[in-house]
Amino acid sequence: MWFDIRKYDCLPSTNSFLKEHAQQGAMEGTVIIAERQTEGRGRLGRSFYSPAESGLYLSLLLRPTFRFIPAHFTCMAAVALCETAELFGITPSIKWVNDLYLCDSKVAGILTEGAFTEDGSWQYAIVGIGVNLVEPKGGFPPSLQQIAGALFEHDAPSLDSFAQELLYRFAAWYEDFDPQRLFSEYRSRLNCIGKQVEYLNAAERSVASVVDLCPDFRLLIRTHDGTLLRAGSGEILFLTE
Ligand code: BTN
Numbered sequence: 001m002w003f004d005i006r007k008y009d010c011l012p013s014t015n016s017f018l019k020e021h022a023q024q025g026a027m028e029g030t031v032i033i034a035e036r037q038t039e040g041r042g043r044l045g046r047s048f049y050s051p052a053e054s055g056l057y058l059s060l061l062l063r064p065t066f067r068f069i070p071a072h073f074t075c076m077a078a079v080a081l082c083e084t085a086e087l088f089g090i091t092p093s094i095k096w097v098n099d100l101y102l103c104d105s106k107v108a109g110i111l112t113e114g115a116f117t118e119d120g121s122w123q124y125a126i127v128g129i130g131v132n133l134v135e136p137k138g139g140f141p142p143s144l145q146q147i148a149g150a151l152f153e154h155d156a157p158s159l160d161s162f163a164q165e166l167l168y169r170f171a172a173w174y175e176d177f178d179p180q181r182l183f184s185e186y187r188s189r190l191n192c193i194g195k196q197v198e199y200l201n202a203a204e205r206s207v208a209s210v211v212d213l214c215p216d217f218r219l220l221i222r223t224h225d226g227t228l229l230r231a232g233s234g235e236i237l238f239l240t241e
Contacts, residue, residue, distance in 0.1 A: 064122040095236070100131075107151045
């Protein structure tokens with residue numbers, strides 16, 4: 001895959017910006033990187049704190065011809081992110097479905113968005129990745145102090161070298177797509193199998209235990225009343241044991 005990397009000092013959101021370009025016909029491989037974002041977005045309508053000199057905020061445009069499901073992109077990005085961090089000596093884990101954790105703190109998040117044509121094939125997909133490479137100057141704001149962390153304490157790679165490696169790893173997964181291999185690489189890095197969690201989605205909130213990952217990347221959970229559920233949306237929160 002050829003990458004056309006465009007860097008900006010500041011954008012509201014690299015995903016929103018790239019969406020406009022996608023609608024105007026930008027090519028697969030277009031990458032938008034911002035030094036900081038003022039309206040960085042996360043899953044479930046949340047914001048993603050994106051200060052300068054701290055993180056990598058990147059969106060990649062895809063024009064998939066294969067019938068990927070959205071979770072494939074999120075999971076490829078999560079594994080590619082782990083592989084990149086591992087290359088630099090750090091071993092994060094994945095909190096289903098789109099977050100990377102290190103020492104109980106969220107260090108990265110992925111937001112996949114897209115549009116389909118009338119026949120149900122992809123018009124475009126945008127994979128947005130936000131990584132806290134180092135702690136922001138002055139620390140995280142109080143509301144994030146208990147949740148957020150950084151991938152590197154010292155010896156952080158440059159933003160460019162981390163981005164380059166990450167794109168290279170993602171392209172390797174995307175261009176030679178192997179769902180079984182993705183499943184096992186993703187599953188082996190999950191930090192929630194066997195754990196007690198609270199599962200939340202638009203309709204319900206329940207205490208559950210995580211049984212396993214399903215082949216379609218949904219999470220198999222057993223709720224407190226014994227019901228088995230294949231969770232595809234929503235999120236899990238860890239319960240202290
Ligand atoms: C999440 O935490 O739920 C996902 C966070 C994704 C953040 C990245 S930063 C680059 C891209 N632009 C955005 O507005 N969001 C994604």
